[in-house]
Amino acid sequence: MKRxxxxxxxxxxxxAFIILFAIACLIPLLLVLSSSFTSQASLNINGYxxxxxxxxxxxxxxxxxxxxxxxxxxxxxxxxVVGTVLSMLVTCxxxxxxxxxxxxxxxxxxxxxxxxxxxxxxLVPTYxxxxxxLGLSDSLWSLILPSLVNAWNLLLMRNFFNGIPDALSxxxxxxxxxxxVILFKIILPISLPGIATVGLFYALxxxxxxxxxxxxxxxxxxxxxxxxxxxxxxxxxxxxxxAANAGVVTEGLVPAETTQMATxxxxxxxIILLYPFLQKYFVQGLTVGSVKG
Amino acid sequence: MNKILxxxxxxxxxxxxxxxxxxxxxxxxxxxxxxxxxMLSGQEPTGWDKVVEEYNNNGAKETGVKIxxxxxxxxxYKEKLNLRMIGSENYDLVFDAPFNKLKTFAAYxxxxxxxxxxxxxxxxxxxxxxxxxxxxxxxxxxxxYGLPMMRTYGNGIDCVYYRKDLAKKYxxxxxxxxxxxxxxxxxxxxxxxxxxxxxxxxxFGVTSSRGFYSLFAQDAVDQAENHxxxxxxxxxAHILLNEDNTxxxxxxxxxEDPSRYALFPEKYRDGKLLGLQRxxxxxxxxxxxxxxxxxxxxxxxxxxxxxxxxxxxxxDTYEQKVVDLKTALSDxxxxxxxxxxxxxxxxxxxxxxDLKGNNFICIPAWSNKIDKTLTFLDWLxxxxxxxxxxxxxxxxxxxxxxxxxxxxxxxxDGESYSFPGYVLTWNPNFVKFQASLPEDMYEYxxxxxKKEAYTESxxxxxxxxxxxxxxxxxxxxxxxxxxxxxxxxxxxxxxxEQLRANTAEALANGLDVIREEAIRQINExxxxxxxxx
Numbered sequence: 001m002k003r004x005x006x007x008x009x010x011x012x013x014x015x016a017f018i019i020l021f022a023i024a025c026l027i028p029l030l031l032v033l034s035s036s037f038t039s040q041a042s043l044n045i046n047g048y049x050x051x052x053x054x055x056x057x058x059x060x061x062x063x064x065x066x067x068x069x070x071x072x073x074x075x076x077x078x079x080x081v082v083g084t085v086l087s088m089l090v091t092c093x094x095x096x097x098x099x100x101x102x103x104x105x106x107x108x109x110x111x112x113x114x115x116x117x118x119x120x121x122x123l124v125p126t127y128x129x130x131x132x133x134l135g136l137s138d139s140l141w142s143l144i145l146p147s148l149v150n151a152w153n154l155l156l157m158r159n160f161f162n163g164i165p166d167a168l169s170x171x172x173x174x175x176x177x178x179x180x181v182i183l184f185k186i187i188l189p190i191s192l193p194g195i196a197t198v199g200l201f202y203a204l205x206x207x208x209x210x211x212x213x214x215x216x217x218x219x220x221x222x223x224x225x226x227x228x229x230x231x232x233x234x235x236x237x238x239x240x241x242x243a244a245n246a247g248v249v250t251e252g253l254v255p256a257e258t259t260q261m262a263t264x265x266x267x268x269x270x271i272i273l274l275y276p277f278l279q280k281y282f283v284q285g286l287t288v289g290s291v292k293g
Numbered sequence: 294m295n296k297i298l299x300x301x302x303x304x305x306x307x308x309x310x311x312x313x314x315x316x317x318x319x320x321x322x323x324x325x326x327x328x329x330x331x332m333l334s335g336q337e338p339t340g341w342d343k344v345v346e347e348y349n350n351n352g353a354k355e356t357g358v359k360i361x362x363x364x365x366x367x368x369x370y371k372e373k374l375n376l377r378m379i380g381s382e383n384y385d386l387v388f389d390a391p392f393n394k395l396k397t398f399a400a401y402x403x404x405x406x407x408x409x410x411x412x413x414x415x416x417x418x419x420x421x422x423x424x425x426x427x428x429x430x431x432x433x434x435x436x437x438y439g440l441p442m443m444r445t446y447g448n449g450i451d452c453v454y455y456r457k458d459l460a461k462k463y464x465x466x467x468x469x470x471x472x473x474x475x476x477x478x479x480x481x482x483x484x485x486x487x488x489x490x491x492x493x494x495x496x497f498g499v500t501s502s503r504g505f506y507s508l509f510a511q512d513a514v515d516q517a518e519n520h521x522x523x524x525x526x527x528x529x530a531h532i533l534l535n536e537d538n539t540x541x542x543x544x545x546x547x548x549e550d551p552s553r554y555a556l557f558p559e560k561y562r563d564g565k566l567l568g569l570q571r572x573x574x575x576x577x578x579x580x581x582x583x584x585x586x587x588x589x590x591x592x593x594x595x596x597x598x599x600x601x602x603x604x605x606x607x608x609d610t611y612e613q614k615v616v617d618l619k620t621a622l623s624d625x626x627x628x629x630x631x632x633x634x635x636x637x638x639x640x641x642x643x644x645x646x647d648l649k650g651n652n653f654i655c656i657p658a659w660s661n662k663i664d665k666t667l668t669f670l671d672w673l674x675x676x677x678x679x680x681x682x683x684x685x686x687x688x689x690x691x692x693x694x695x696x697x698x699x700x701x702x703x704x705x706d707g708e709s710y711s712f713p714g715y716v717l718t719w720n721p722n723f724v725k726f727q728a729s730l731p732e733d734m735y736e737y738x739x740x741x742x743k744k745e746a747y748t749e750s751x752x753x754x755x756x757x758x759x760x761x762x763x764x765x766x767x768x769x770x771x772x773x774x775x776x777x778x779x780x781x782x783x784x785x786x787x788x789x790e791q792l793r794a795n796t797a798e799a800l801a802n803g804l805d806v807i808r809e810e811a812i813r814q815i816n817e818x819x820x821x822x823x824x825x826x
Contacts, residue, residue, distance in 0.1 A: 041621055044598030127376045214369050215376065234368035235336045 036060070036261035043257055058255045059262035063232060069266070071221045072228040075140065076207060079224060083144040083206040088199055090149055092191075095157035096183045101166065110158070117151045127215055142216035143209055143224065150205070153198045160194035161187060196281035200274065207271045229263040328359040329385040329666050332377070333716045334370040339708040344686055352679065356672045358665045378403055378657060385660040386670075388716040389439060390652045399433035400760065404655040405663055406436035416667050422674040422720050430648035430754040440670070441650025442719040446747045448651075449607030450636055450737055451507035453477065454593075454614055456602045457628030459484065471630040472637070474509070477603075481581045484602045496581040498592035498601030504781025505578065506605045507632060509571045513645035514635070514748050519558045521567075522752050527759075527769045527807040528799055531567050532815065533557055538751040539819050541812045546804060548789075548796030572792060575783030586782050597621040608741070611734055612727055631737070639740045646747040648754070652715040677723060684718040685725065686710035695728040699735075702727070755818045762810055765803030772799045 031048050036059050038052035046053050063069060098106040098113075121129070126146070136142035168190075169182045177185065188195065213227035223231065236256050338344075341362075349359045365373050371393045377384065378398060389395040389404075398404055411420050411428055423440055431441045453471075461469035463483040466476045481496035499505060511523060520534040526544065533542040533556060545553045547568045554562045561567055583589065583601075595601035597617050606614075611629065618625045635643035656666050673679055678688075685692045685700060691710035692700045702709045712718070721742055726735055740746055759766045776785065776795045785791045796804070 041597070044594055044621070124376065124379055128380055131380055131382075214372065218363060230368075231366050234366050238336060238367050 032261045032264050036258055036265050038258060040255040040258050056258075059258035062236075062255055062259055063229075063262050063266065066232075068220060068223070068228055069225070072223050072225040075222060076209075076225040079140065079143045079209065080203055080206040083147070084199055084202045086144065087148050087150070087153075087202045087206075088195065091154050091157055091198065091202075092188065092195070093183065094149065095154050095161055096179075096187060099158045099161035100169075100179075110155070113151050113154055130216060137216055138218045138222065139216075140222060143212050144206070146212060147205065147209070150202070153201055157194060157198050160191055160198075164190065193281040196278045200278050203274065204271065225267060229267055233260060233263065325359075326662075327353075327357060327665070328361050329662050329669060330383060331360055331362045331386040331717075332374070332384050332388065333362060333364055333713075334367045334388045335364055335713040335716055336366065337364040338686070338710050338712045340686055340691055340705055340710045341712075343690070344682060344710075347682060347687055352672060352682070356665075356668050358662075358669045358672075360669060381657075381659050383660075384657055385662045385666045387655055387657060388652065389655045392651075395439060395653055395655070396433060398655070399436070399438040403658050404438040405658055405660070406438060407440060407656070408432075408437040410663075410667055411437070416671040418671045418675040419667065422722055426749075426753075427648055427650075431650055431653075432754060433756060434758070439653030439655035442652040442654060442715050442717065443650040444714065444719040444721060444724055445741045446646040446648060446721070446744055447644050447741070449609045450741055451510070451605070451607050451632045453508070453603050453605050453630040453632065454596065455480065455604075455628045455630060456596070456618075457626040458624060459489065459602055460628055461626075463487065469626075469628060471628060477630060478578075480602070481578075485581065489602065492599070494600055494602055495583045495595075496602050497578075498589065498595030498604040499582055499586050499782065500589055500592045501587050501778070503592075503605075504586070504778065505575050505783065506781070507607075508578075508605055509574050510632065511566065511568060511571065512633075513750075514642060516561075516567075517645050517748060517750060519561070520751070521557065521561065522750060523567075524752070524757070526757055526811040527762075527766055527804050528773045528796065529568070530808070530811075531557075532752070532811075534751060534819075539823050541815050541819075544808050544811055546796050546800070546808070548792035549800070550793075569789050569792075572780055572783075572788035575781070576785070576788045577783070579783035582782065587778065587784060593617070608734065608737055612729065629734075639736070639746070641745045642748040644747050645750050647750045647752065652719070654717060673718065674720060674723070680718060680720070680723040681725065684712050684714050684723070686712070694725075698725050699728040699730075700725045701729070752815065752818070754822070755815060757811060757814060759807075762803075762807055765806050768803050769799045769807065772802060 027050070030050055034050055034052050035043060035048050037055055037057070038049075039054055039056035039058055042052070042054040042056070094113075097103055098110050100106065120126070130142055130146055131137040134142075134145070136145065164187060168186055172182050172186050208226055209224055210226040210230055213222075213224050217223060217227070220228075236259055341364075345360060345362060353359045370388070374387060374389065375394055378387075378394065389398065395404075408428055410416060411423060412425075414420070419440070427441060427443075428437050431437060431439075455471065455477075457469045460466060460471060460480050463480065465480045465483065466472055471477050471480060484490065484494060484496040513523060516523060516531070520536065520538060520542075522532045522534070524530060524532060526532075526546075528546050528548075530544050530546045532544050534540065535542050543553075543556050545557075545567075547564075551562065551564050554564055554567070557567075563569075583595075589595065592601065592604040593606070593614065596604050597620075599622065608629070608631075611627075615627050618627050631637040633643060654670075656663055660666065673683065681688065681692075687710075688694070690703065690705060692702050695701050721744070724742055726738055730738065773795060776791050779785050780788055780792060
């Protein structure tokens with residue numbers, strides 16, 4: 001089919017719009033990047049600029065000075081990897097069970113899981129449960145176990161499994177496979193889009209975890225990255241406000257805003273790389289169950 | 294076979310999950326019986342380990358008590374303190390404050406009342422450091438639930454910091470030294486009409502929450518001499534006491550009809566000296582602010598960013614501001630205009646004090662080491678040497694003495710020891726000053742420490758308990774907040790009318806109830822205070 005002038009016009013306008021939109025999305029990121037490489041004094045005077053008027057690594061040196069960013073990366077990677085694997089294991093197992101038509105009370109179990117999405121014990125009981133009864137205070141497991149299963153992700157996974165024809169597991173059962181074998185050998189291999197999607201949700205949640213660290217972790221080397229960064233930020237504000245109280249004068253302006261930008265750059269790094277690898281599963285994963293046949 | 298396998302797998306999994314839990318249990322019980330556990334708000338000072346080591350090796354020989362301190366970042370402190378107190382975790386000494394959880398925990402008696410320990414004579418140094426009047430003034434719900442950490446009896450000397458180099462350029466005051474509001478206004482006019490305006494500099498930088506803050510503040514001492522006390526009772530109100538300060542005559546909220554001031558002394562009856570004049574002036578001075586002042590977070594950054602020629606704060610931050618401004622612009626010079634004449638002239642009794650601390654250290658009620666904790670504190674406030682070990686660090690390493698009451702900070706690997714004294718060590722009996730302070734600032738800071746510099750409020754020690762008025766106070770604060778911030782910026786036309794309308798609305802929605810309760814509580818407080826005499 002030959003393209004008419006108006007087709008070209010539509011394409012042109014669409015492309016122009018998309019390009020402008022992409023630039024609009026990119027500029028703030030670039031501003032963050034460029035302002036992380038300038039000095040606080042120049043930021044105060046010149047404001048945010050795409051090309052910094054004065055190059056400075058103050059913010060990064062402040063960030064890495066304490067030597068705690070390295071261990072924090074380790075902690076975050078640990079909880080992200082271990083947490084995601086364990087979460088997927090438990091979530092898939094449970095989702096598979098409640099997707100099996102042969103299981104009694106699967107509706108009731110599903111309801112109990114759903115119920116936690118509407119109501120929960122609240123902060124104080126949860127805190128007491130984790131610290132007093134589970135004894136997880138100041139343990140890395142306190143960052144993983146309380147969020148091992150996310151009800152929403154579990155139901156998403158169940159819906160995904162529901163979309164898989166029963167005939168598959170039935171024929172496997174006739175061949176003598178038990179539930180474990182069916183789950184690991186039959187169901188999971190054909191559920192990769194779902195696993196990728198839910199896995200990414202879990203991984204992101206673990207990567208961004210800071211609140212549980214605030215509640216349960218007391219030792220600095222056990223801080224995950226996000227919480228450590230927050231601490232550094234808060235400490236900078238605190239230094240600004242309380243230098244006088246402490247009777248100590250800090251030299252030069254505290255690089256408060258530039259450090260904020262530098263922390264953003266440092267923290268988004270690795271996780272942003274996950275997206276391109278998982279992207280191909282995404283569309284499939286999110287439209288799961290929308291078409292049946 | 295499969296079933297057995299499954300069971301093994303399941304119990305294995307359960308065990309794997311329980312193991313770290315058990316490990317966690319073990320870790321939380323490692324504190325020995327001679328060590329008290331302390332939780333403080335702040336960033337751990339560089340070199341803190343050495344200070345604790347020094348104490349645990351030497352000081353602990355005298356006291357028999359070792360310490361283990363956990364630092365919690367100030368931004369997280371309130372939440373962590375809340376959860377750990379509710380979980381009755383084994384801390385023996387914690388930092389708390391009315392802006393944290395002190396009022397709540399005091400109401401539930403979750404801290405040990407300390408007044409009897411102070412008068413028992415067992416801890417003589419504590420009794421000396423926390424005198425009876427201070428202890429009395431810091432009661433919450435009838436008891437002293439924490440030791441108040443205060444270095445002075447007030448909240449710092451209010452002042453305007455300004456660009457003295459610019460004031461010199463325009464020949465303001467005596468060689469750029471501003472000494473009156475008139476001179477300050479001349480300075481602002483020059484900036485507004487001078488070349489600075491073209492460079493986008495405004496005369497005065499203010500923050501959203503504070504606005505003009507202590508500028509044109511009402512004269513609390515003069516009011517107290519006339520038996521009038523200004524206090525926030527749901528909204529700002531003036532409490533009129535009788536001649537011998539034993540009973541409430543009336544309480545009038547700012548913005549009420551002037552006829553309500555009938556019982557007040559003559560000069561106050563038009564309400565001008567009770568805040569209305571100030572609102573008019575702020576409105577007039579609004580032209581010296583940036584247009585978007587209600588969204589500004591940091592006014593000092595405006596000065597260092599060359600976007601403002603002045604800002605308001607107090608003298609406590611002087612040293613830092615000198616350094617900041619020099620960094621931003623090497624030609625700039627910092628000027629200080631102390632707002633109140635009597636304070637600028639260092640007169641006695643120039644400021645009103647209620648002797649209340651803003652920060653406290655408290656002992657959780659379930660601590661089984663109360664005596665040990667108090668023994669440690671008694672040691673801490675025994676003499677300069679002990680006190681300074683914590684506040685300034687190790688002498689000769691972190692600091693060295695200069696003369697009698699000054700010190701110079703020494704750096705270790707480029708870092709200085711910076712201890713937030715208000716969480717553990719502040720006390721008017723133990724103060725040292727930076728040696729780098731210029732002479733006049735040193736004199737002002739010494740003046741700030743003197744008890745004679747203050748007039749004691751007749752209502753010192755009174756705490757308004759609003760726990761029975763939750764509904765009213767929240768409704769009223771919802772109403773007053775509609776105009777209060779904007780008024781502090783002088784941002785509203787006809788400010789007095791605006792305040793009148795707002796106060797009328799608040800009165801109709803619970804402020805009247807709050808007033809009745811306030812009168813009852815203050816009378817009760819005064820009756821008790823006078824029966825003690």
